[in-house]
Amino acid sequence: MDAAGYAMLELQGLTRRFGATLAVDQVSLAVPAGQMLGIIGRSGAGKSTLLRLLNRLIEPTSGRILSEGREVTALRGRALRAWRRDCAMVFQQFNLVQRLDVLGNVLIGRLAHQHGLRRALVLLAGAFTAGERAMALAALERFGLLEVALQRAETLSGGQQQRVALCRALLQQPRLILADEPIASLDPANARVVMEALRQVNREEGITVLVNLHHLDTAREYCDRILAMQAGRVVFDGAPAALDAARVREIYGISEEEFAAEAAARAEAGRAAA
Ligand SMILES: Nc1ncnc2c1ncn2[C@@H]1O[C@H](COP(=O)(O)OP(=O)(O)OP(=O)(O)O)[C@@H](O)[C@H]1O
Numbered sequence: 001m002d003a004a005g006y007a008m009l010e011l012q013g014l015t016r017r018f019g020a021t022l023a024v025d026q027v028s029l030a031v032p033a034g035q036m037l038g039i040i041g042r043s044g045a046g047k048s049t050l051l052r053l054l055n056r057l058i059e060p061t062s063g064r065i066l067s068e069g070r071e072v073t074a075l076r077g078r079a080l081r082a083w084r085r086d087c088a089m090v091f092q093q094f095n096l097v098q099r100l101d102v103l104g105n106v107l108i109g110r111l112a113h114q115h116g117l118r119r120a121l122v123l124l125a126g127a128f129t130a131g132e133r134a135m136a137l138a139a140l141e142r143f144g145l146l147e148v149a150l151q152r153a154e155t156l157s158g159g160q161q162q163r164v165a166l167c168r169a170l171l172q173q174p175r176l177i178l179a180d181e182p183i184a185s186l187d188p189a190n191a192r193v194v195m196e197a198l199r200q201v202n203r204e205e206g207i208t209v210l211v212n213l214h215h216l217d218t219a220r221e222y223c224d225r226i227l228a229m230q231a232g233r234v235v236f237d238g239a240p241a242a243l244d245a246a247r248v249r250e251i252y253g254i255s256e257e258e259f260a261a262e263a264a265a266r267a268e269a270g271r272a273a274a
Helices: 047-054 076-086 102-113 116-125 130-142 158-171 188-205 214-224 245-252 257-274
Strands: 008-018 021-031 036-041 062-067 087-091 176-180 208-213 225-230 233-238
Touching: 008 047, 008 102, 008 257, 021 047, 021 158, 021 233, 036 047, 036 188, 047 208, 076 087, 076 102, 076 176, 087 102, 087 233, 102 130, 102 158, 130 158, 158 188, 176 188, 188 208, 214 257, 225 245, 233 245, 245 257
Parallel strands: 036 208, 036 225, 087 176, 176 208
Antiparallel strands: 008 021, 008 062, 225 233
Protein backbone atom coordinates (compact mmCIF):
# COMPACT_ATOMS: atom_id res chain seq x y z
CA MET A 1 0.00 0.00 0.00
CA ASP A 2 1.19 3.54 -0.60
CA ALA A 3 1.03 6.37 1.91
CA ALA A 4 -2.63 6.97 1.04
CA GLY A 5 -3.42 3.29 1.65
CA TYR A 6 -3.83 2.41 -2.02
CA ALA A 7 -2.47 -0.75 -3.62
CA MET A 8 -0.43 -0.72 -6.80
CA LEU A 9 -3.12 -2.99 -8.20
CA GLU A 10 -6.52 -3.84 -6.89
CA LEU A 11 -8.75 -6.29 -8.69
CA GLN A 12 -12.40 -6.32 -7.75
CA GLY A 13 -14.50 -9.23 -8.99
CA LEU A 14 -12.57 -9.27 -12.23
CA THR A 15 -14.27 -11.58 -14.72
CA ARG A 16 -13.72 -12.39 -18.38
CA ARG A 17 -15.92 -14.74 -20.31
CA PHE A 18 -15.24 -16.16 -23.79
CA GLY A 19 -18.55 -17.63 -24.89
CA ALA A 20 -19.34 -20.34 -22.39
CA THR A 21 -15.83 -20.28 -20.89
CA LEU A 22 -15.17 -18.31 -17.75
CA ALA A 23 -11.48 -17.63 -18.37
CA VAL A 24 -11.18 -15.35 -15.33
CA ASP A 25 -13.84 -15.74 -12.69
CA GLN A 26 -14.46 -13.18 -9.94
CA VAL A 27 -10.83 -12.49 -9.12
CA SER A 28 -10.37 -10.05 -6.23
CA LEU A 29 -6.98 -9.22 -4.78
CA ALA A 30 -4.58 -6.42 -3.98
CA VAL A 31 -0.94 -6.24 -5.04
CA PRO A 32 1.31 -3.83 -3.13
CA ALA A 33 3.93 -1.87 -5.07
CA GLY A 34 7.24 -3.69 -5.42
CA GLN A 35 5.88 -7.20 -5.01
CA MET A 36 7.00 -10.10 -7.16
CA LEU A 37 3.88 -12.18 -7.64
CA GLY A 38 4.00 -15.60 -9.30
CA ILE A 39 0.86 -16.95 -10.94
CA ILE A 40 0.68 -20.70 -11.44
CA GLY A 41 -1.93 -23.07 -12.81
CA ARG A 42 -2.47 -25.85 -15.27
CA SER A 43 -3.12 -25.17 -18.93
CA GLY A 44 -6.25 -23.08 -19.48
CA ALA A 45 -6.45 -21.86 -15.86
CA GLY A 46 -6.74 -18.22 -16.97
CA LYS A 47 -3.22 -16.94 -16.25
CA SER A 48 -2.64 -15.26 -19.63
CA THR A 49 -6.11 -13.80 -19.70
CA LEU A 50 -5.52 -12.24 -16.29
CA LEU A 51 -2.33 -10.48 -17.46
CA ARG A 52 -3.99 -9.33 -20.69
CA LEU A 53 -6.84 -7.82 -18.70
CA LEU A 54 -4.37 -5.90 -16.56
CA ASN A 55 -2.83 -3.94 -19.39
CA ARG A 56 -6.22 -3.59 -21.10
CA LEU A 57 -5.26 -5.72 -24.09
CA ILE A 58 -8.66 -7.26 -23.49
CA GLU A 59 -11.66 -5.86 -21.63
CA PRO A 60 -13.31 -7.50 -18.62
CA THR A 61 -16.84 -8.84 -18.88
CA SER A 62 -17.36 -7.45 -15.38
CA GLY A 63 -15.38 -6.24 -12.40
CA ARG A 64 -12.82 -3.49 -12.01
CA ILE A 65 -9.08 -2.91 -11.90
CA LEU A 66 -7.72 -0.04 -9.82
CA SER A 67 -4.18 1.24 -9.53
CA GLU A 68 -3.42 3.49 -6.59
CA GLY A 69 -7.10 4.20 -6.32
CA ARG A 70 -7.55 5.13 -9.99
CA GLU A 71 -9.91 3.01 -12.05
CA VAL A 72 -7.78 1.48 -14.82
CA THR A 73 -10.80 -0.15 -16.45
CA ALA A 74 -12.29 3.31 -17.06
CA LEU A 75 -9.22 4.87 -18.72
CA ARG A 76 -9.52 6.11 -22.29
CA GLY A 77 -7.32 7.87 -24.86
CA ARG A 78 -4.17 9.47 -23.53
CA ALA A 79 -4.66 8.13 -20.00
CA LEU A 80 -5.02 4.58 -21.36
CA ARG A 81 -1.82 5.01 -23.40
CA ALA A 82 -0.02 6.18 -20.29
CA TRP A 83 -1.27 3.13 -18.37
CA ARG A 84 -0.04 0.80 -21.12
CA ARG A 85 3.33 2.52 -20.95
CA ASP A 86 3.36 1.84 -17.20
CA CYS A 87 2.79 -1.88 -17.87
CA ALA A 88 5.58 -3.53 -19.84
CA MET A 89 4.85 -6.99 -21.22
CA VAL A 90 7.34 -9.83 -21.54
CA PHE A 91 6.19 -12.80 -23.63
CA GLN A 92 7.11 -16.47 -23.89
CA GLN A 93 8.31 -16.09 -27.48
CA PHE A 94 10.28 -12.86 -26.77
CA ASN A 95 8.57 -10.97 -29.67
CA LEU A 96 11.74 -9.32 -30.94
CA VAL A 97 12.13 -8.01 -34.49
CA GLN A 98 14.40 -10.81 -35.65
CA ARG A 99 16.12 -8.94 -38.50
CA LEU A 100 16.75 -5.82 -36.44
CA ASP A 101 19.87 -5.52 -34.31
CA VAL A 102 19.72 -5.93 -30.54
CA LEU A 103 20.17 -2.21 -29.82
CA GLY A 104 17.32 -1.35 -32.20
CA ASN A 105 15.07 -3.87 -30.48
CA VAL A 106 15.80 -2.38 -27.07
CA LEU A 107 15.17 1.16 -28.33
CA ILE A 108 11.68 0.09 -29.44
CA GLY A 109 10.83 0.31 -25.74
CA ARG A 110 11.25 4.09 -26.01
CA LEU A 111 8.49 4.35 -28.61
CA ALA A 112 5.96 4.19 -25.79
CA HIS A 113 7.25 7.67 -24.86
CA GLN A 114 6.98 9.25 -28.34
CA HIS A 115 3.90 10.83 -29.81
CA GLY A 116 2.76 12.53 -33.01
CA LEU A 117 5.42 13.86 -35.36
CA ARG A 118 8.29 12.85 -33.09
CA ARG A 119 7.08 9.21 -33.06
CA ALA A 120 6.80 9.21 -36.87
CA LEU A 121 10.33 10.58 -37.14
CA VAL A 122 11.68 8.00 -34.75
CA LEU A 123 9.88 5.18 -36.56
CA LEU A 124 11.00 6.30 -40.02
CA ALA A 125 14.51 7.48 -39.32
CA GLY A 126 15.39 5.72 -36.06
CA ALA A 127 16.00 9.20 -34.66
CA PHE A 128 16.54 8.27 -31.04
CA THR A 129 18.40 10.76 -28.88
CA ALA A 130 21.90 10.19 -27.54
CA GLY A 131 20.37 9.90 -24.08
CA GLU A 132 18.03 7.14 -25.24
CA ARG A 133 20.88 5.24 -26.87
CA ALA A 134 22.93 5.54 -23.70
CA MET A 135 20.00 4.19 -21.70
CA ALA A 136 19.69 1.21 -24.04
CA LEU A 137 23.40 0.46 -23.90
CA ALA A 138 23.39 0.68 -20.11
CA ALA A 139 20.51 -1.83 -19.96
CA LEU A 140 22.36 -4.19 -22.30
CA GLU A 141 25.53 -3.90 -20.27
CA ARG A 142 23.65 -4.64 -17.07
CA PHE A 143 22.49 -7.99 -18.45
CA GLY A 144 25.76 -8.95 -20.13
CA LEU A 145 24.61 -8.19 -23.66
CA LEU A 146 26.76 -5.23 -24.64
CA GLU A 147 28.97 -7.24 -26.96
CA VAL A 148 25.97 -8.42 -29.02
CA ALA A 149 24.37 -4.96 -29.27
CA LEU A 150 24.93 -4.72 -33.01
CA GLN A 151 24.03 -8.29 -33.86
CA ARG A 152 20.68 -9.18 -35.34
CA ALA A 153 18.27 -10.55 -32.74
CA GLU A 154 17.94 -13.80 -34.70
CA THR A 155 21.58 -14.68 -34.00
CA LEU A 156 21.02 -14.82 -30.22
CA SER A 157 20.10 -17.77 -28.00
CA GLY A 158 16.65 -17.87 -26.43
CA GLY A 159 18.01 -16.80 -23.06
CA GLN A 160 19.79 -13.83 -24.59
CA GLN A 161 16.68 -12.87 -26.57
CA GLN A 162 14.56 -12.88 -23.45
CA ARG A 163 17.08 -10.62 -21.68
CA VAL A 164 16.92 -8.28 -24.70
CA ALA A 165 13.13 -8.30 -24.33
CA LEU A 166 13.58 -7.38 -20.67
CA CYS A 167 15.89 -4.49 -21.64
CA ARG A 168 13.23 -3.30 -24.10
CA ALA A 169 10.66 -3.47 -21.30
CA LEU A 170 12.93 -1.40 -19.03
CA LEU A 171 13.38 1.32 -21.66
CA GLN A 172 9.65 1.83 -21.36
CA GLN A 173 10.33 2.85 -17.73
CA PRO A 174 7.36 0.83 -16.49
CA ARG A 175 5.95 0.62 -13.00
CA LEU A 176 4.75 -2.90 -13.63
CA ILE A 177 6.14 -5.83 -15.59
CA LEU A 178 3.64 -8.43 -16.77
CA ALA A 179 5.60 -11.51 -17.80
CA ASP A 180 3.59 -14.26 -19.49
CA GLU A 181 5.51 -17.52 -19.13
CA PRO A 182 8.83 -15.79 -19.82
CA ILE A 183 10.89 -18.95 -19.30
CA ALA A 184 8.62 -21.56 -20.88
CA SER A 185 10.75 -21.77 -24.03
CA LEU A 186 14.12 -21.79 -22.25
CA ASP A 187 16.36 -24.55 -20.98
CA PRO A 188 16.88 -24.64 -17.18
CA ALA A 189 20.17 -22.67 -17.21
CA ASN A 190 18.75 -19.86 -19.36
CA ALA A 191 15.51 -19.91 -17.38
CA ARG A 192 17.52 -19.24 -14.26
CA VAL A 193 19.40 -16.31 -15.80
CA VAL A 194 16.13 -14.72 -16.95
CA MET A 195 14.43 -15.22 -13.58
CA GLU A 196 17.48 -13.70 -11.82
CA ALA A 197 17.26 -10.71 -14.17
CA LEU A 198 13.55 -10.25 -13.47
CA ARG A 199 14.12 -10.42 -9.75
CA GLN A 200 17.02 -8.00 -9.97
CA VAL A 201 14.78 -5.48 -11.72
CA ASN A 202 12.09 -6.06 -9.12
CA ARG A 203 14.46 -5.60 -6.18
CA GLU A 204 16.64 -2.78 -7.52
CA GLU A 205 14.05 -0.61 -9.28
CA GLY A 206 11.10 -1.64 -7.13
CA ILE A 207 9.13 -2.49 -10.24
CA THR A 208 6.12 -4.65 -9.41
CA VAL A 209 6.32 -7.95 -11.29
CA LEU A 210 3.49 -10.34 -12.10
CA VAL A 211 4.85 -13.48 -13.69
CA ASN A 212 3.00 -16.51 -15.04
CA LEU A 213 4.95 -19.67 -14.42
CA HIS A 214 4.50 -23.36 -15.10
CA HIS A 215 6.97 -24.55 -12.53
CA LEU A 216 6.07 -24.43 -8.88
CA ASP A 217 9.70 -24.65 -7.86
CA THR A 218 10.55 -21.53 -9.85
CA ALA A 219 7.63 -19.64 -8.33
CA ARG A 220 8.67 -20.71 -4.84
CA GLU A 221 12.28 -19.71 -5.38
CA TYR A 222 11.78 -16.28 -6.92
CA CYS A 223 8.42 -14.91 -5.87
CA ASP A 224 7.27 -13.14 -2.72
CA ARG A 225 3.77 -14.48 -3.13
CA ILE A 226 2.05 -17.14 -5.20
CA LEU A 227 -1.39 -17.12 -6.74
CA ALA A 228 -2.66 -20.48 -7.92
CA MET A 229 -5.46 -20.46 -10.48
CA GLN A 230 -7.84 -23.18 -11.50
CA ALA A 231 -10.66 -22.72 -14.05
CA GLY A 232 -10.44 -18.92 -13.81
CA ARG A 233 -10.54 -18.77 -10.04
CA VAL A 234 -7.86 -18.00 -7.51
CA VAL A 235 -7.63 -21.15 -5.41
CA PHE A 236 -4.56 -20.25 -3.39
CA ASP A 237 -3.08 -16.86 -2.55
CA GLY A 238 -0.24 -16.80 -0.11
CA ALA A 239 3.37 -17.27 0.85
CA PRO A 240 5.42 -19.68 -1.29
CA ALA A 241 6.20 -21.90 1.71
CA ALA A 242 2.49 -22.47 2.32
CA LEU A 243 2.04 -24.04 -1.11
CA ASP A 244 3.50 -27.39 -0.10
CA ALA A 245 3.01 -30.76 -1.79
CA ALA A 246 -0.13 -31.56 0.22
CA ARG A 247 -1.72 -28.24 -0.73
CA VAL A 248 -0.88 -28.77 -4.40
CA ARG A 249 -2.62 -32.14 -4.34
CA GLU A 250 -5.61 -30.66 -2.56
CA ILE A 251 -5.91 -27.86 -5.15
CA TYR A 252 -5.13 -29.65 -8.38
CA GLY A 253 -5.93 -33.27 -7.54
CA ILE A 254 -2.49 -34.35 -8.76
CA SER A 255 0.82 -34.80 -7.01
CA GLU A 256 3.53 -32.17 -7.15
CA GLU A 257 5.55 -34.59 -9.34
CA GLU A 258 2.65 -34.85 -11.82
CA PHE A 259 2.30 -31.06 -11.81
CA ALA A 260 6.05 -30.77 -12.53
CA ALA A 261 5.84 -33.39 -15.30
CA GLU A 262 2.99 -31.47 -16.94
CA ALA A 263 5.02 -28.27 -16.69
CA ALA A 264 8.07 -30.01 -18.21
CA ALA A 265 5.97 -31.31 -21.13
CA ARG A 266 4.64 -27.81 -21.80
CA ALA A 267 8.17 -26.39 -21.57
CA GLU A 268 9.32 -28.95 -24.12
CA ALA A 269 6.43 -27.99 -26.43
CA GLY A 270 7.32 -24.31 -25.93
CA ARG A 271 10.96 -24.94 -26.88
CA ALA A 272 9.90 -26.88 -29.97
CA ALA A 273 7.68 -23.96 -31.02
CA ALA A 274 10.40 -21.33 -30.41
N1 LIG B 1 -9.43 -15.24 -27.27
C1 LIG B 1 -10.02 -16.31 -26.72
N2 LIG B 1 -11.15 -16.82 -27.27
C2 LIG B 1 -11.76 -17.88 -26.72
N3 LIG B 1 -11.33 -18.51 -25.61
C3 LIG B 1 -10.22 -18.06 -25.02
C4 LIG B 1 -9.50 -16.94 -25.55
N4 LIG B 1 -8.43 -16.70 -24.74
C5 LIG B 1 -8.48 -17.64 -23.77
N5 LIG B 1 -9.54 -18.45 -23.94
C6 LIG B 1 -9.94 -19.57 -23.06
O1 LIG B 1 -9.90 -19.10 -21.72
C7 LIG B 1 -9.36 -20.09 -20.85
C8 LIG B 1 -8.15 -19.52 -20.14
O2 LIG B 1 -7.08 -19.35 -21.08
P1 LIG B 1 -5.67 -18.74 -20.72
O3 LIG B 1 -4.87 -18.70 -21.97
O4 LIG B 1 -5.87 -17.49 -19.97
O5 LIG B 1 -5.09 -19.86 -19.74
P2 LIG B 1 -3.60 -20.09 -19.22
O6 LIG B 1 -3.71 -20.42 -17.78
O7 LIG B 1 -2.76 -18.93 -19.60
O8 LIG B 1 -3.16 -21.39 -20.01
P3 LIG B 1 -1.72 -21.81 -20.63
O9 LIG B 1 -0.84 -22.12 -19.46
O10 LIG B 1 -2.03 -23.03 -21.42
O11 LIG B 1 -1.26 -20.66 -21.46
C9 LIG B 1 -9.06 -21.31 -21.72
O12 LIG B 1 -10.17 -22.18 -21.65
C10 LIG B 1 -8.93 -20.72 -23.11
O13 LIG B 1 -9.27 -21.68 -24.09
